Amino acid sequence: MTIIDESTNDIAKTGVSRRHFIQGAAAAAAGTALPVAGIVGAGAASAATSKTLRIATGKQVYAAAPWRTMDGSLFIIGVVGEWLCWQTPDFKLEPRIAESWKQTNGGRSWSFKIRKGVKFNDGTPLTVDDVVYTFQSIFTAPQHKSKGNFAGILSNKEQIVKVDENTIRFDLDIAKGNFPYDVSSMSYGMCIIKKGADGWIPWTKDMIAAGPWKMTSYVEFEKTTFEKNPYYWDKSFKPGFDKLELIQFVSAATAIPQLRTGKLDAIGAMDPADALKLDKSKFNITSLPVGAGLAHVHLRADFGPFKDKRVRQAAALTIDREGYVKGVLKTIGGLVGNDNVMSPYADGAKSVAQRKMDIAKAKQLMKEAGVPKGFSCDLSSWKRDDIDKYAQLIKTSFKKIGINVTLKIDGSDGGGSVYYAGPYDSVKGKILAYDNNSWMASTIGITDWAGRAVPDQYLMREWHSSGDWNDAHIWNDQLDAAIMAYLGALSPAKKKETAKKVAEISLDLTPYILAYTANAVGAQRKGLSGVIANGMGQFKLNNAKG
Numbered sequence: 001m002t003i004i005d006e007s008t009n010d011i012a013k014t015g016v017s018r019r020h021f022i023q024g025a026a027a028a029a030a031g032t033a034l035p036v037a038g039i040v041g042a043g044a045a046s047a048a049t050s051k052t053l054r055i056a057t058g059k060q061v062y063a064a065a066p067w068r069t070m071d072g073s074l075f076i077i078g079v080v081g082e083w084l085c086w087q088t089p090d091f092k093l094e095p096r097i098a099e100s101w102k103q104t105n106g107g108r109s110w111s112f113k114i115r116k117g118v119k120f121n122d123g124t125p126l127t128v129d130d131v132v133y134t135f136q137s138i139f140t141a142p143q144h145k146s147k148g149n150f151a152g153i154l155s156n157k158e159q160i161v162k163v164d165e166n167t168i169r170f171d172l173d174i175a176k177g178n179f180p181y182d183v184s185s186m187s188y189g190m191c192i193i194k195k196g197a198d199g200w201i202p203w204t205k206d207m208i209a210a211g212p213w214k215m216t217s218y219v220e221f222e223k224t225t226f227e228k229n230p231y232y233w234d235k236s237f238k239p240g241f242d243k244l245e246l247i248q249f250v251s252a253a254t255a256i257p258q259l260r261t262g263k264l265d266a267i268g269a270m271d272p273a274d275a276l277k278l279d280k281s282k283f284n285i286t287s288l289p290v291g292a293g294l295a296h297v298h299l300r301a302d303f304g305p306f307k308d309k310r311v312r313q314a315a316a317l318t319i320d321r322e323g324y325v326k327g328v329l330k331t332i333g334g335l336v337g338n339d340n341v342m343s344p345y346a347d348g349a350k351s352v353a354q355r356k357m358d359i360a361k362a363k364q365l366m367k368e369a370g371v372p373k374g375f376s377c378d379l380s381s382w383k384r385d386d387i388d389k390y391a392q393l394i395k396t397s398f399k400k401i402g403i404n405v406t407l408k409i410d411g412s413d414g415g416g417s418v419y420y421a422g423p424y425d426s427v428k429g430k431i432l433a434y435d436n437n438s439w440m441a442s443t444i445g446i447t448d449w450a451g452r453a454v455p456d457q458y459l460m461r462e463w464h465s466s467g468d469w470n471d472a473h474i475w476n477d478q479l480d481a482a483i484m485a486y487l488g489a490l491s492p493a494k495k496k497e498t499a500k501k502v503a504e505i506s507l508d509l510t511p512y513i514l515a516y517t518a519n520a521v522g523a524q525r526k527g528l529s530g531v532i533a534n535g536m537g538q539f540k541l542n543n544a545k546g
Contacts (some may be wrong), residue, residue, distance in 0.1 A: 031173035035047040053241040053544055054260045056255040057537070059248045060221060061414030064207075066189045067137065067199035070145045071414055074188040074266070074450065075246055075342075076224050078538035080121070082210040083186040084112055084131070087534045089288055091345075091447065091453035093180055097126065097192055097210065107490050114166050114182070119231040120194060121214040122206075123130050131168050133195040135160045135183070141199060146189035149182055149460045152484070175488040178454045186452050212237050212541070213244055221413070221428040223247045238546035239530070250413055259283070259523060265546075266524040266531055271385045272333030275521050286522045287332040290451025290535030292336075292341035294518035295390050297446050300433050301511045302473035304443045305375045305403075312510040314365035317358045318397040319515045328389055333521050337514035340506035341458040342486075344517045347495040348455065349503035362401045374402020376489055378435060380416025380442035381408075386518070388448050393445070393515065405444070408437040421444070440471055447471060451520065451535025455499075459483045463506070472511035474546025478507045 058228060064073035066081070084098035096113040098245055099317040118126040136157040138147045146206055152173060154160070159171045171181065183190060191209055207215040212234065213226035226244040228237075247264070249255040258264040260282075275285045299306040299315065308313050321336045335344065342348035367374055377395055381387050388409070395405040410418040423432060425438050432441040439445055447469075452458065461467045464483050467474040482505050486498035506512075524531060530543035 003529060004366045016116060051241055052243040052245060053239070053386055053531075053541065054245045054247060054264050054266075055531075055539070056249050056264050057114070057246050057261070058269065059250050059413045061416045061420065063201050063204055063220065064224070065200050065203045066134075066191055066193055067144045067203075068201070069189045073247070074216075075539075076218075077166070077188060077191055077209075078185070078211075078536070079213040079244060079246070079541075080207045080209045080211045080215050081185075081188075082118075082212075083183070083185040083187075083191055085180060086538070087181065087184050087453045087536060089532065089534050091291065091535075093184055093453075097131065098183075101180055103179070103490075105171075107168060107177055107179075107488065108172050110165055110172070110176075110179050112126075112180075114168065115233065116166065118210055118233045120208050120210050121229040121231060122208050123231050124194070126192060126210050127195075128162055128165055128168055128298045129196045131192055132160055132162050133197075134190060134192045135168075135170075136372045137240045138190075144199075146187050147189045149457055150189075151460055151468065152464070153179070153182065153460075153487075159538075166215070169286045174484065175490065176456075177488065177490045178456050181452075181454045181456060184311060184314045186454075186457065187532070188404060188450070188536060188538070220405055221248060224392075234542070239541050239543065241270065241541075244541070256507070256523075259525065263526070265528050266377070267522055268537060269520050269522055272519075272521045273328075274521050276330055278523055282526055283453045284524045284526060284528075285332070286520070286524065288520045288533075288535065289335065289344070290518055290520050291453060292337075292344050292514065292517050293449050293451030293520075293535055294456055295386055295436055295446050295448055296462070297390070297394060297444065297513040297515070298442075298472040299511060299513065300443050300473055301509070302475070303433050304435065305371070305377055306443065308369045309509055310365040311368040311371065313508075314362040314369070314401055315398055315403060316355060316510050316513050317362040317514070318400045319393065320357050320397070321355075321515045324393055325516050328393075329516060329519075332345040332519060333386075334516040337516045338503070338507070338508055339512060339514050340503040341455045341463070341514070342499045342503040345499070347492060347499050349496075349500040352500060352503045352507065355507060359400055366401050372402075374404065376404040376406065378408045378437060379444040379446070380410070380419055380435075380437040380439075381446035382410040382412065384421045384448070384481075387448070390446055390515070394446075394513075408442075415439075418455070425468040426473055428475050431473070442471070445471055450537060451518070453535065456487060459486070459502070461510070474509060474511035476505070477507060508516045508540070512515070 058072040060073035061071040062068050064076035080309045085093045086096050099115045101112045114128050139157040161169045163169050167184050206493045212232045214229045217225040217228050224246050255267050299312045326334050398405050435443045461469040465480050489495040489498045528546035532540040
């Protein structure tokens with residue numbers, strides 16, 4: 001029996017599973033809801049008239065602080081914070097603190113006009129000096145977790161310039177067509193904070209920012225409550241709720257009963273099969289493509305049994321991608337992936353041939369690589385709904401060509417005990433000649449990525465030789481050059497041309513397996529409207545009602 005059959009049978013037997021909550025994305029825009037709607041039951045009637053909107057999210061691992069965030073804490077920052085612009089559900093940019101922007105010097109300089117009249121949630125004015133301070137902090141703050149988003153793009157704080165009282169300019173190391181996305185909510189730790197503020201743990205005490213909601217209570221790892229920010233600049237912010245609660249859950253099994261009884265209004269992200277088991281007369285199911293987001297499988301290219309690219313290619317050819325998307329993800333949970341981060345996007349290499357299961361070819365590659373009988377290795381990650389299933393898919397698929405995988409799944413919330421415990425960053429040429437089942441030192445690992453509107457941050461942090469989150473440790477000059485060519489492309493035609501090159505090299509090297517790219521699947525009670533979120537899991541609730 002295949003993992004696809006096993007998962008389908010397991011769901012049929014148990015109904016709501018006790019797998020861990022999916023954290024990587026949030027509920028989709030109401031306009032993308034599937035036609036699974038009806039009337040809300042008596043149990044949810046009180047929630048319909050409540051002035052508090054209650055949304056279930058995944059667990060945070062680290063503090064909800066701009067300089068520290070890199071996990072489920074982004075949901076919290078997403079409602080108190082405000083960015084120069086916001087990534088919309090359809091991968092566009094919406095002006096926020098910046099009301100406009102333009103490029104000069106062939107894409108090497110980008111200027112942003114700062115909106116007048118914006119205030120922080122304590123009533124003090126937001127100025128261009130606050131914006132400059134926020135971005136210069138990636139160089140001045142110790143271990144700023146968003147610094148890697150600007151690697152190869154900005155080298156020092158002097159490249160972040162106050163032009164006048166309403167303009168900030170970024171003078172880049174390279175031409176970059178998608179730079180406005182880098183300073184948008186896609187870089188979720190770069191919400192604008194006050195000049196001089198400590199964006200680490202002290203920030204969580206009051207969360208002074210310029211977003212639509214103001215924090216009133218923060219119980220780390222449990223629940224954060226908010227009230228409407230009375231100083232919010234956007235006058236279209238008129239939700240039908242006075243308060244907001246983001247409640248964290250490890251297991252969807254504990255969130256779903258609360259949704260059914262009206263104690264929750266929406267679940268941010270969940271297992272597709274569990275979502276489809278909800279009463280279709282009472283709940284809407286939402287499904288939103290999130291680009292190349294969620295689970296990426298890395299194969300160490302610098303050390304261990306996958307060092308030969310032929311072995312990596314062989315492993316990738318063992319997977320029944322179409323069967324997994326249909327049988328396990330129920331189609332609504334994802335799209336067939338092609339082992340690169342370019343293909344899911346509009347300019348991203350649609351002409352590159354789709355990789356499909358081919359066991360005969362895989363065995364031939366293993367023979368050519370000198371390992372015809374295979375080998376044994378560990379697969380490391382942390383326990384979560386989608387990762388549990390994906391790990392089983394990899395294990396059973398690889399076994400077809402003699403690769404015997406032992407699963408080493410960290411059971412701690414968010415994988416903080418083992419998988420994300422360290423070593424933390426990748427450094428070009430520094431070979432970690434061991435496997436301790438952690439993120440950066442594992443032979444095979446499954447790492448979760450939020451859904452970006454463009455592939456730039458995947459490319460620079462995960463695929464480029466200098467990437468700090470390059471867990472495959474792929475250091476390839478040809479790939480680096482192709483990535484930089486894509487980043488510098490300014491026209492749609494040039495983007496398509498360079499995207500294709502990146503995809504072709506990615507498939508040849510196969511440092512990562514993306515058997516599927518995820519959709520954010522969520523659920524909302526009938527009668528709730530205007531709950532919009534992007535692929536990052538950041539909510540826009542301007543017109544939330546119900």
